[in-house]
Amino acid sequence: MSKETALITGATGGLGMEFVKIHAQKGGNLVLVGRNPQKLAQLEHDITNKYHVKVMTIAVDFTQFDAAEEIFKKLQETNTQVDYLINNAGLGGQGTFLDRTMEQDINMAKVNMIVPTKLMKLILPQMVKRGKGHVLNVSSSAALIPGPLQAEYYATKAYLTSLSDALWYELKDTGVTVTALMPGAMDTGFAKAGGLTDTKMFANGVSPQKVAEEGYQAMLDGKLNVFAGLTSWQRPFVSLMPMMPKKPTMKFVADQQSNNKKK
Numbered sequence: 001m002s003k004e005t006a007l008i009t010g011a012t013g014g015l016g017m018e019f020v021k022i023h024a025q026k027g028g029n030l031v032l033v034g035r036n037p038q039k040l041a042q043l044e045h046d047i048t049n050k051y052h053v054k055v056m057t058i059a060v061d062f063t064q065f066d067a068a069e070e071i072f073k074k075l076q077e078t079n080t081q082v083d084y085l086i087n088n089a090g091l092g093g094q095g096t097f098l099d100r101t102m103e104q105d106i107n108m109a110k111v112n113m114i115v116p117t118k119l120m121k122l123i124l125p126q127m128v129k130r131g132k133g134h135v136l137n138v139s140s141s142a143a144l145i146p147g148p149l150q151a152e153y154y155a156t157k158a159y160l161t162s163l164s165d166a167l168w169y170e171l172k173d174t175g176v177t178v179t180a181l182m183p184g185a186m187d188t189g190f191a192k193a194g195g196l197t198d199t200k201m202f203a204n205g206v207s208p209q210k211v212a213e214e215g216y217q218a219m220l221d222g223k224l225n226v227f228a229g230l231t232s233w234q235r236p237f238v239s240l241m242p243m244m245p246k247k248p249t250m251k252f253v254a255d256q257q258s259n260n261k262k263k
Helices: 014-024 037-051 067-077 104-132 150-170 189-193 208-223 236-245 244-258
Strands: 005-008 029-034 055-059 085-088 132-138 174-185 226-229
Touching: 005 014, 005 104, 014 029, 014 085, 014 208, 029 037, 037 055, 037 226, 055 067, 067 226, 085 104, 104 132, 104 150, 132 150, 132 208, 150 174, 150 226, 174 208, 189 244, 208 226
Parallel strands: 005 029, 005 085, 029 055, 085 132, 132 174, 174 226
Antiparallel strands: none
8 A cells, every 4th residue: 555645636537546546545635625624624634434534625726827846835835745736737628729819718727727738837746756646637639739729728738748747757766756647528517617528539438447447557557658548549630730731630639619599
């Protein structure tokens, strides 16, 4: 049984909750980060009662610019060492770039890019000093191509994947690893929150449990990228996406992300 502490953002639902269960089953302690204090308290209660591990919760709004600093401050105040950092929280949203508001897109940039970057800036030096640690950044297969009707979301995931890969290389002799998890469409609250439930892309979303299991193991193995939750036809398509002509690829992506009810 392992007592390593995992900090998991977006812990109260979907993929995040699956990561919580996996780590708790292994006997690991947890720092659960989310926006809703009530959901965090309930999750803490459930996990401690079932798995008898130590759980700390931090309620913070990731759209606040100092969210990462607030998390790190609480870690320091409680002398909590983070062995695994799982940057899972993410924000999506359907619509053209011009139709979406400034606030929507800036908030997405904060959640998907700024907070994960800051958390790594704050926590990675401690891992490197100890000579061990793992980071899992939940990106997306969307990182491989431009995404009309989710233009900024695809761009934020491209940033997170690129950053993760470069850090994997920079840290390869330190005992610390950074892995990018790149799942396909999943059956989680993400689609509903982003207004994507009626799109072709999310019509057959996969269960997040298998995605979490594959991502967690890939993190422990120190892998660079891991694709998970893809159907049999999606796997070869995803591997070929970067080499496909951009214009027809973007047409396909736009069609997949159009709201079916509007047709």
